[in-house]
Amino acid sequence: xxxxxxxxxxxxxxxxxxRLEALLGPLRTTRPAPRIEAPQWKTPRWNTWRFxxxxxxxxxxxxxxxxxxxxxxxxxxxxASLAGQPRVGSTPLTRTGRIDVGQTLITDGVSQxxxxxxxxxxxxxxxxxxxxxxxxxxxHHQLALDHGTLHAxxxxxxxxFVVNTPSATATDLGCxxxxxxxxxxxxxxxxxxxxxxxxxxxxxxLVPVGASCRFDRRRGPGTPAYDDSDQALRDALDDFxxxxxxAARAAALRAVLExxxxxxxxxxxxxxxxxDPSDRAAVVDALTEVLPMPSGVTRDAVLRLDxxxxxGWWNTLGLGEASWWRTLKAPYPASP
Amino acid sequence: xxxxxxxxxxxxxxxxxxxxxPSEAAAARSELASTIRAVAAGDQDAFSRxxxxxxxxxxxxxxxxxxxxxxxxxxxEVFLAAYMRIGELRDAAAFGGWIATIARNRAxxxxxxxxxLVELPDELPxxxxxxxxxxxxxxxxxxxxxxxxxxxxMRLVEGMSGNEIAERTGLTPASVRVHLHRGMKLLRExxxxxxxx
Numbered sequence: 174x175x176x177x178x179x180x181x182x183x184x185x186x187x188x189x190x191x192r193l194e195a196l197l198g199p200l201r202t203t204r205p206a207p208r209i210e211a212p213q214w215k216t217p218r219w220n221t222w223r224f225x226x227x228x229x230x231x232x233x234x235x236x237x238x239x240x241x242x243x244x245x246x247x248x249x250x251x252x253a254s255l256a257g258q259p260r261v262g263s264t265p266l267t268r269t270g271r272i273d274v275g276q277t278l279i280t281d282g283v284s285q286x287x288x289x290x291x292x293x294x295x296x297x298x299x300x301x302x303x304x305x306x307x308x309x310x311x312x313h314h315q316l317a318l319d320h321g322t323l324h325a326x327x328x329x330x331x332x333x334f335v336v337n338t339p340s341a342t343a344t345d346l347g348c349x350x351x352x353x354x355x356x357x358x359x360x361x362x363x364x365x366x367x368x369x370x371x372x373x374x375x376x377x378x379l380v381p382v383g384a385s386c387r388f389d390r391r392r393g394p395g396t397p398a399y400d401d402s403d404q405a406l407r408d409a410l411d412d413f414x415x416x417x418x419x420a421a422r423a424a425a426l427r428a429v430l431e432x433x434x435x436x437x438x439x440x441x442x443x444x445x446x447x448x449d450p451s452d453r454a455a456v457v458d459a460l461t462e463v464l465p466m467p468s469g470v471t472r473d474a475v476l477r478l479d480x481x482x483x484x485g486w487w488n489t490l491g492l493g494e495a496s497w498w499r500t501l502k503a504p505y506p507a508s509p
Numbered sequence: 510x511x512x513x514x515x516x517x518x519x520x521x522x523x524x525x526x527x528x529x530x531p532s533e534a535a536a537a538r539s540e541l542a543s544t545i546r547a548v549a550a551g552d553q554d555a556f557s558r559x560x561x562x563x564x565x566x567x568x569x570x571x572x573x574x575x576x577x578x579x580x581x582x583x584x585x586e587v588f589l590a591a592y593m594r595i596g597e598l599r600d601a602a603a604f605g606g607w608i609a610t611i612a613r614n615r616a617x618x619x620x621x622x623x624x625x626l627v628e629l630p631d632e633l634p635x636x637x638x639x640x641x642x643x644x645x646x647x648x649x650x651x652x653x654x655x656x657x658x659x660x661x662x663m664r665l666v667e668g669m670s671g672n673e674i675a676e677r678t679g680l681t682p683a684s685v686r687v688h689l690h691r692g693m694k695l696l697r698e699x700x701x702x703x704x705x706x
Binding site for chain 2: 177179180181182189190193194196197198199200201202204205206207208322353355361363365382383385399400401402403404407436
């Protein structure tokens with residue numbers, strides 16, 4: 174034990190600390206760990222093959238019916254209520270329904286919904302969310318998240334699923350992610366699998382698995398950072414992104430560089446093109462320490478913000494080719 | 510008694526209450542890494558150990574940010590979210606800071622979602638009886654800067670020692686000591702207590 178009661182209860186008891194312990198101690202948590210359950214898949218058991226033939230025939234008939242009706246359903250998606258009573262437009266959704274292009278799905282404080290994104294994935298709509306179906310056609314599916322939270326699980330080639338927000342456009346590059354938008358248009362993207370590109374008026378952020386990125390109307394996408402990076406680094410990044418003058422930006426950048434570690438190459442890469450020109454060399458040096466430049470990429474080219482050099486350096490991160498994103502960028506229609 | 514991570518025992522049950530030796534710290538990191546691997550493989554016992562090791566830190570972070578009635582549910586949500594995402598963790602040693610970030614983000618989300626609802630008082634009839642002075646003190650702690658608030662709640666509510674707070678959060682013991690003492694000084698001022706420095 175030390176001689177510092179506040180530190181570990183050692184030494185002479187401090188009456189104020191003891192009083193606080195007595196007052197606040199009853200608030201201590203007592204709840205046990207929640208159970209984690211692996212999914213239990215039930216396998217159908219056939220007692221005899223004679224049941225199989227009718228089943229196959231029925232399945233074939235269903236497939237034919239689906240095929241005949243698909244043409245009429247190209248421009249809408251299946252939607253199901255998960256809790257409470259979401260609304261599609263002004264119509265309450267009790268169990269399942271459809272959402273057409275141009276329609277809005279709204280959840281309140283107790284309702285949640287699930288949308289099937291054509292045949293490429295699912296989006297869970299959290300409480301207090303407003304989302305619109307902007308477009309759906311082969312190879313391109315687009316939602317607009319006005320406010321609230323959605324969780325997307327997409328299994329499709331990169332670039333097919335796009336979500337507009339008031340402050341940035343999120344383009345799926347083969348992944349699972351959560352997107353939250355506040356009512357003032359600011360929000361945060363957290364990626365659980367693959368990566369997502371955020372963009373607003375040419376300002377981009379490539380957010381890989383395990384990382385998050387804030388965004389708002391004024392600056393568009395902020396600077397991404399891994400969720401397990403140093404809290405001091407993330408605080409400094411927030412300061413950097415929110416800074417409104419060069420002095421504040423430079424001060425925040427110094428703090429970022431002080432706290433950046435070997436795992437923060439993604440963050441440093443983004444900063445190269447975001448810092449003031451006079452600070453760029455320091456960022457390039459910091460990134461070089463944790464991620465050597467590949468052959469063919471020169472310091473001069475990076476300092477000039479040569480796109481090929483920046484993409485070449487990004488590619489050494491092992492998170493996927495930046496050219497994916499470059500070639501995928503297309504003039505998707507803005508939210509109506 | 511439920512087996513808790515070695516990391517906890519290092520500081521909680523050391524006879525001299527001091528910081529872990531390098532070999533103890535290395536053993537604790539190894540134990541944590543193997544526990545996280547087991548959790549990722551779906552091991553409920555490992556998950557319970559991880560929960561027991563970090564629940565007090567997560568509870569303190571949430572208690573400092575959201576209404577008391579919501580804290581226990583959010584603690585469970587934070588651990589379930591961590592379980593679902595544990596494969597994203599690149600460095601087992603970063604687990605404490607990582608789950609702390611999940612807790613802070615979840616609290617922020619919760620407050621965003623709740624702000625349109627009618628604000629309820631922290632104490633409702635029929636709830637667990639809590640002394641009025643406790644609520645006054647909790648309110649004062651919640652008004653402290655984040656770093657002081659979290660350290661004080663871990664120490665005064667959860668009964669964690671300074672070394673334990675440092676090990677869980679990833680902060681240095683020196684930083685935790687500063688947070689505790691500066692936080693205590695500010696808290697005394699807010700409460701109008703004369704203080705025993």
